[in-house]
Amino acid sequence: MLQANMKSVIKYAIELDIDYIESFLGYEGDKVLEFITKKKEVVDLIESYAKNLGLDSKFEYEITGKHGPCYNIFIGVEDPSVFKLKN
Numbered sequence: 328m329l330q331a332n333m334k335s336v337i338k339y340a341i342e343l344d345i346d347y348i349e350s351f352l353g354y355e356g357d358k359v360l361e362f363i364t365k366k367k368e369v370v371d372l373i374e375s376y377a378k379n380l381g382l383d384s385k386f387e388y389e390i391t392g393k394h395g396p397c398y399n400i401f402i403g404v405e406d407p408s409v410f411k412l413k414n
């Protein structure tokens with residue numbers, strides 16, 4: 328289910344005006360998708376799509392950076408297969 332949701336978001340976002348996409352392991356082994364775009368409309372569409380799948384997302388606007396002024400959208404998914412220690 329986790330993998331299917333992530334693939335679904337990627338397939339959806341590929342059709343939009345995005346400049347960059349990356350998948351990586353985040354803090355404590357969570358899986359993270361990052362999208363970079365210059366358009367706020369794209370941020371809204373990806374956020375809405377992720378929300379419909381039950382995924383949380385956050386975005387930030389970066390004025391200076393490798394890709395110039397842009398929005399960074401992050402979707403983090405906790406991976407239940409990663410063993411975590413209790414605090």
